[in-house]
Amino acid sequence: MTAARGRYISGEQTRTRLVEAAERLFARRGYDGVTLAEIRKTAGQHNSSVIGYYFGTKEGLLRAVFSHRLPAVNEERDAMVARLTVAKGELSTRDALWTIALPLAHTIGRGNHYVAMLNQLINRDQLAEHYTAADPAVTAGGRAAYIALKESITHLPDDVLNQRLLLVYASIVRSLARFDADGTPPDQGELSALVDAWEALLLAPMSPETVGSRRGIGESAIRRVGGDFPAG
Structure with missing residues (x-):
């Protein structure tokens, strides 16, 4: 029993x-810029089949990263949503932005590079593809935050709203990735100032020029700013 338990612990550590x-x-280098051999060597593993044994494929390994990080993010996010909902009845746009940004900000540091990884996936238009392939159980919190954010904004047509949401999410991840590069999360004032900017972008009225010349944002424009909104 003790030997079996030891092997289990060793396997989990690996x-x-x-x-x-x-x-x-x-x-550091993006999903496509890294080989399985490099990952194995960085992890100090010599068995060439170890990644296949635990994860099957490179995509399976990426899904495992989501499963490793998202439970803690979701737990904090769900607690924030519950607390704000009890206090206010419904989430404002600003509240919803905080529920997305703050748990991600709290991942920064202590060897956690989840936000920087998300940024690399966004830069290569890969985030939506891989995020939607992850276990729905670990991505549910992000989707709930997205729904809350979308429901807080009702003054924009869907195509414009979707474009702004994508721009804001990309900005959240890219802004936090810069803090990750320094190894220090933003303080309350720094993050509050960023929330100001994201809130202003979402709530800004459409200009007369946009209203008069609207031809729809279109799917190609949505893809250019990052694909579907994952709220990871």
Whole structure:
């Protein structure tokens, strides 16, 4: 029993080392810029089949990164949503932005490079593809935050709203990735100032020029700013 338990602990430690090595390398060079051999060596593993044993494929390893990081993000996000809903009845646009940004900001530091990895996926238009392939159970919190944010904004047509949401989400991730590069999360004042900007972008009225010349944002424009809104 003790030997079996020891092997289980050792296996979990190996799995975690591989996940965190993959996250670190994906954050530096992007998903396509890293080989499985590099991940294995960074994790200190010599068995060439170890990644296949634990994850099957490179895509399976990336999904494991989401499963490794998102439970803590979702737990904090869900607690924020519950607390704000009890206090206010419904979330404002600003409240919803905080529920998306703050849990991500709290991942920065202590060897956690989740936000920087998200940024690399956004830069290569890969985030929506991989995020939607992850376990729905670990992505539910992000989707709930997205719904709350979208429902807080009713003055824009859907195509314009979707474009703004995508721009804001990309800005959240890219802004936080800069803090990740420094290894220090933003303080309350820094993050509050960013929330000011994101809120202003979402709530700004459409200009007469936009109203008069609207031809629809279109799917190609949505793809250019990052695909579907994942709220990871």
